[in-house]
Structures are given as structure tokens and as C-alpha cells.
Amino acid sequence: MRITSARVIVCCPGRNLVTLKIETDDGVHGLGDATLNGREIAVVSYLENHLLPALIGRDPAAIEDIWHYAYLGAYWRRGPVTMTAIAAIDVALWDIKAKVAGMPIYQMLGGASRHRIMAYGHAEGEDIAACLDSAQGFVDAGYDAIRLQCGLPGVGTTYGVPKDGQTRYEPADADLPAEHVWNTARYLNQVPKLFEQARRRFGDDVHLLHDVHHRLTPIEAARLGRDLEPYHLFWMEDSVPAENQAAFAMVRSHTTTPLAVGEVFNSIHDCREMIQSGSIDYIRTSLTHAGGITHMRRIAHLAELHHVRTGCHGATDISPVGLAATLHFDTWVPNFGIQEHMPHDDIVAAVFPSNHRFEAGYFRVDDTPGHGVDIDERLAADYPFKRASLPVNRLEDGTVWDW
Known part of the structure; x- marks a missing residue:
């Protein structure tokens, strides 16, 4: 089995949600969550421009190797954008592996x-x-x-x-x-x-x-x-x-x-x-x-x-x-x-x-x-992305504070 496509679906059915869909040549697909609240498009860019092109042709069962490829191979490690992107790939691959095995993920x-x-x-x-x-x-x-x-x-x-x-x-x-x-x-x-x-x-x-x-x-x-x-x-x-x-x-x-x-x-x-x-x-x-x-x-x-x-x-x-x-x-x-x-x-x-x-x-x-969730892409398309931001906090004297 090989990965044939990997694409990002962004929708806003009330709030912005980012979904990664990985598909294989055996017709099995997996979904991962790539949502980073208030920084959604940064994760989309990281996936589309850096990680997803390198997935095509790989064995989706090689979860550990792919995880380390994405983490160690970046040189600029960690951070919420990088780790959210890696998480989306990882969960989608676990979804595929569990579907192929005919088991829920917790059994895997x-x-x-x-x-x-x-x-x-x-x-x-x-x-x-x-x-x-x-x-x-x-x-x-x-x-x-x-x-x-x-x-x-x-x-x-x-x-x-x-x-x-x-x-x-x-x-x-x-x-x-x-x-x-x-x-x-x-x-x-x-x-x-x-x-x-x-x-x-x-x-x-x-x-x-x-x-x-x-x-x-x-x-x-x-x-x-x-x-x-x-x-x-x-x-x-x-x-x-x-x-x-x-x-x-x-x-x-x-x-x-x-x-x-x-x-x-x-x-x-x-x-x-x-x-x-x-x-x-x-x-x-x-x-x-x-x-x-x-x-x-x-x-x-x-x-x-x-x-x-x-x-x-x-x-x-x-x-x-x-x-x-x-x-x-x-x-x-x-x-x-x-x-x-x-x-x-x-x-x-x-x-x-x-x-x-x-x-x-x-x-x-x-x-x-698998994990038991799918996505209705036609319905998702009815709810396009809307830019949204988390608040900024200030003390009463105007000093910026932790939010």
C-alpha cells in the first residue's frame, strides 16, 4: 500500500476547522485534525508546502518513520505550527492502519x-x-x-x-x-x-x-x-x-x-x-x-x-x-x-x-x-474559512498581559 494523495480541507461550520485527508492506492483514507485556533492557515501552509509533497509514494503503515522524518528532518523543530501539522499526518496514518487491520485505534x-x-x-x-x-x-x-x-x-x-x-x-x-x-x-x-x-x-x-x-x-x-x-x-x-x-x-x-x-x-x-x-x-x-x-x-x-x-x-x-x-x-x-x-x-x-x-x-x-469520524466534503464546502483571532489581554493601566 502506498500514499497517493494528501490534501487539506478548511471549513468554518461555526468556527474554523482544518482537516487533513490522506488517501492510498488501496482506496483506504485517513483523516487528521490540523486545527490551530487563530493560526489555521499557518498550519495549512506548512503542510502543503513542506510535508505533504514528501508523503506521496510512502508506505502509510510506517508511522514511526514518517513521524521522525517530519520532526527530525525539519531542523527547525517543535513549535505549535510544526507539531500540529505532524499531528494531523500522524492521526490520519493511525486511522488508515486501524482501518486496514479492521480495528478501532484504541485496540491498535x-x-x-x-x-x-x-x-x-x-x-x-x-x-x-x-x-x-x-x-x-x-x-x-x-x-x-x-x-x-x-x-x-x-x-x-x-x-x-x-x-x-x-x-x-x-x-x-x-x-x-x-x-x-x-x-x-x-x-x-x-x-x-x-x-x-x-x-x-x-x-x-x-x-x-x-x-x-x-x-x-x-x-x-x-x-x-x-x-x-x-x-x-x-x-x-x-x-x-x-x-x-x-x-x-x-x-x-x-x-x-x-x-x-x-x-x-x-x-x-x-x-x-x-x-x-x-x-x-x-x-x-x-x-x-x-x-x-x-x-x-x-x-x-x-x-x-x-x-x-x-x-x-x-x-x-x-x-x-x-x-x-x-x-x-x-x-x-x-x-x-x-x-x-x-x-x-x-x-x-x-x-x-x-x-x-x-x-x-x-x-x-x-x-x-479507525477513529470513527469522516468528513462530508460537499457540506464542508458550504462553510468557507473566515479569519478569526483570539483576544489580547491588558491590565487596567494598559499593560499587555497573558491571555
Whole structure:
């Protein structure tokens, strides 16, 4: 079997999604997710101008060799654009290999470690009361895990909270970047109140999570983690920017609140120090942005040695193709923790027909060969690409800050 074509399909059924389709001379095709939120066309260019021409004529079963060819052969290694492009190829090749074998991908990886995958939903609101009302809907639907994000008094825009009365939180929603305002002091005062009231309302059995979104310094994150300890969070996510991996050791030394990080990581080197030092509890890297299934297995194996579990990024900037591949990874990986889930709009499900099931806060995959997602190219063509940008964050004095 040989690869005969490899092409990129870009569509925007509500938000931009980039799909790689690899076809073989035996008529078997595989799909990979190449979506990089706000930088989609950069990945398209990298694929079309550098990687895809070199795939033609290769054996699609040689996944490991192709992965290293794309990674080591580039010289300029790593980075989100490169690793997202490699991930798309990798997932498409795993899809082909599993289809040829007549197996779901999780069986190709070594079989199932679990029969269902716990996911957490996103509850949000402009204030604490609205956030808790949103969370109530997830509790009523049977979720065992919920992320809570609420607005701040006197601050017009807050990460994770819908703007202008919208019902969905979609960050990449403008042609040019919106500018948000941030106030750390108000945030540090508000969040413990949110979780105090959440525990009072929902009791101790629901897993509660929170995303800081890289906005604190290490000592501020340490304070927040300590203040949240009475409410025993499942995790506190992305508390500080992770370029300085040692900063997490400082946060860890001050709090027992579990720490999660990694949705913006793209290689094992981004998280190695934190994992090996015991500074984190969950690694959130997504296989769509970190070299695919092949590389995520390496990250998971390293994490397992240090009692770190997975919690893969799974917002709607991961396409249904990327989500399905992640669910097969989740089904296999022995040190699974939890899976993020934001549901796509119905039109996305129409463009990307899928076989996995979601019910009451849990995913299940079946035994369909491959990852179980295809693409309706005719329907996708009705939704052309629209440039969209993530916001830029500023402090109230105008200083650019982490978003």
C-alpha cells in the first residue's frame, strides 16, 4: 500500500476547522485534525508546502518513520505550527492502519483500559449566581465533573464567560483580536467565594475544576491554591505561564490543590521538568497540537512514571476528528484522569459524522475501525474559512498581559 494523495480541507461550520485527508492506492483514507485556533492557515501552509509533497509514494503503515522524518528532518523543530501539522499526518496514518487491520485505534494501541471516559463540562456566568445556575444544569444532566468560571465585579470581560449575553463561549470570534481587561486583585478575591458557594450548593461529591488561564505570578497562584484548599478542587489549571517550568515547583510547595497544565504545550520537552519534579498532577496537552498519538504516548508514559495523569484539552478548537482520536487515546491510556468537553454545534456534527457516544458526562467509543469520524466534503464546502483571532489581554493601566 502506498500514499497517493494528501490534501487539506478548511471549513468554518461555526468556527474554523482544518482537516487533513490522506488517501492510498488501496482506496483506504485517513483523516487528521490540523486545527490551530487563530493560526489555521499557518498550519495549512506548512503542510502543503513542506510535508505533504514528501508523503506521496510512502508506505502509510510506517508511522514511526514518517513521524521522525517530519520532526527530525525539519531542523527547525517543535513549535505549535510544526507539531500540529505532524499531528494531523500522524492521526490520519493511525486511522488508515486501524482501518486496514479492521480495528478501532484504541485496540491498535494495546486495548481498552476503561469502558467509559469521564468528561467535564464548562459552567460559566457573569456573576457567581449565574455560574452556579449554569453548573446546576450539568449536575441535573448527570455530570460528575464541572469547570466553574465567573465574571469579576467591575471587569467587563473575563476568560471563560460569554460576552453580550451569548450562550456559548467561543474565543476566536473576531476578524482582528478583541482587547480584554484584567484585574488580578479582584480575581483572587472572587474565585474562593465562587467555590465556597459551589460546595455549599452541590456538596462534596461533584468534581469541581477551575482554569486560571496563565494569568497569575507564582506567588499569586500559590495564594489562590491555598485559598481553594477547603473546597478540594479536582484541579487548578494553567495557574502561571509555563515557559518557566520551575515556577510550578514554587506553587506546589505552598498548596495541596492539584495542578494541571499543558494545553498550549506541543512536545514532551515543554512538560518534562514539571512531570519529573512532581510539580503537577495532570498534563493537559492535546494530541492535535503535540505531534499526534505517537508523541502523546511518549508524554503519557513519562507522566505515568511520576504519578501524573492525563486531562487532554478538548474545547471546540479541536475538531471532531481530533476529539475522536483523543477518545481512543483516553480509552487506552492507563494513567487517564479526565477529558475536557465542549460540544460542537449541530452543523459541525453534520460535516463530521462520528460514531462515538456522549451521555451524562461520559464518552464511549465503539469498535468501528479507525477513529470513527469522516468528513462530508460537499457540506464542508458550504462553510468557507473566515479569519478569526483570539483576544489580547491588558491590565487596567494598559499593560499587555497573558491571555
